[in-house]
Amino acid sequence: MHVFLTGATGLVGGALAGALLDAGHRVTALVRGEGRDVLDMGSRDRIGEIAVLQGDVALPSFGLAKPPHGVDLLIHCAATVDFAAADAVHEAVNVGGTAHAIALAQAWRCPLLHVSTAYVCGRADGDIAEVAADPAAEFTNGYEASKARAEALVEAARAQGLVAAIARPAIIVGRLSDGAIARIDGFHHLFRLFGSPLLGAVPAAPDAAFAIVPICHVTAGLMAMAQDIAAFDGRYVHLAGAAPFAMADMLRIVSDYPGTVPATMITPAEYEAGERDRRTAMVHRRIGPQFFDYFVRSPRFSGEALQEVAAIAPPMVDEPAFKRMIDHCIRAGFLDWKP
Numbered sequence: 018m019h020v021f022l023t024g025a026t027g028l029v030g031g032a033l034a035g036a037l038l039d040a041g042h043r044v045t046a047l048v049r050g051e052g053r054d055v056l057d058m059g060s061r062d063r064i065g066e067i068a069v070l071q072g073d074v075a076l077p078s079f080g081l082a083k084p085p086h087g088v089d090l091l092i093h094c095a096a097t098v099d100f101a102a103a104d105a106v107h108e109a110v111n112v113g114g115t116a117h118a119i120a121l122a123q124a125w126r127c128p129l130l131h132v133s134t135a136y137v138c139g140r141a142d143g144d145i146a147e148v149a150a151d152p153a154a155e156f157t158n159g160y161e162a163s164k165a166r167a168e169a170l171v172e173a174a175r176a177q178g179l180v181a182a183i184a185r186p187a188i189i190v191g192r193l194s195d196g197a198i199a200r201i202d203g204f205h206h207l208f209r210l211f212g213s214p215l216l217g218a219v220p221a222a223p224d225a226a227f228a229i230v231p232i233c234h235v236t237a238g239l240m241a242m243a244q245d246i247a248a249f250d251g252r253y254v255h256l257a258g259a260a261p262f263a264m265a266d267m268l269r270i271v272s273d274y275p276g277t278v279p280a281t282m283i284t285p286a287e288y289e290a291g292e293r294d295r296r297t298a299m300v301h302r303r304i305g306p307q308f309f310d311y312f313v314r315s316p317r318f319s320g321e322a323l324q325e326v327a328a329i330a331p332p333m334v335d336e337p338a339f340k341r342m343i344d345h346c347i348r349a350g351f352l353d354w355k356p
Contacts, residue, residue: 135187147322
């Protein structure tokens, strides 16, 4: 199978590119800029094993000077995941990029596998089903909103005959077996603050939890979808752990590591009435609008679609697995905690 892949230089795209190559598939990747690498789950650079085309998802036809031939599947992973990015950036990259991916898939007469996010549910809480997103829902940030609008474009194209499926990874963390992850980014930056004296007391619900998912499960799910895209046509597929991981448990585990000063959880009412020192207040002003809303929810994403079609069950991330993820970040020098 010849796969055209966007976002290959990112975390998910790199892991997927490596898995596709290992399975014997041919990969052509869209790459923006020079000197990039494509890191698989083992952190090996696989860029020398794929065909690379320079382009930009924000441009019509991705700005390709010469389109590839014989593409069997277009996998669209590229996106900006910066919660604080301007709406215009989210619109150009996440929404516009998806529109351009759809147009190319239609022109090439190939199916589309679109990588979205489980958090297109917006501020919904509790059990979240694998159904169409509501672009008019209430969202925590522009990233979530833009991914919901992008999904609506994919669904509209399906109504016109495009074979397409949507994958929705939750918050991606390290590999289940050893905690390894090729690119320490995203949630890890927030997590580092959990053990820092800079965060202090934060507004949180007692049952707040994060829907985390190991990168290995995301990759396995995407591979199953890619290799049997017809079976997943029209599906919204959550790629998430079997259960959310409690914020209180995260902070308790962090407190076991010497050198940490873990954040504490207080009710939103207590937070509003409390006072913070200047440094903590500055940190909260910077990250609060982007992240505090996640501290008061505990979404549980159904994983039925992947289990039903590919017999892949959501993994359970237990405390030993979570500690392995922390230990990897320590070994990598991202956390200066003591193991």
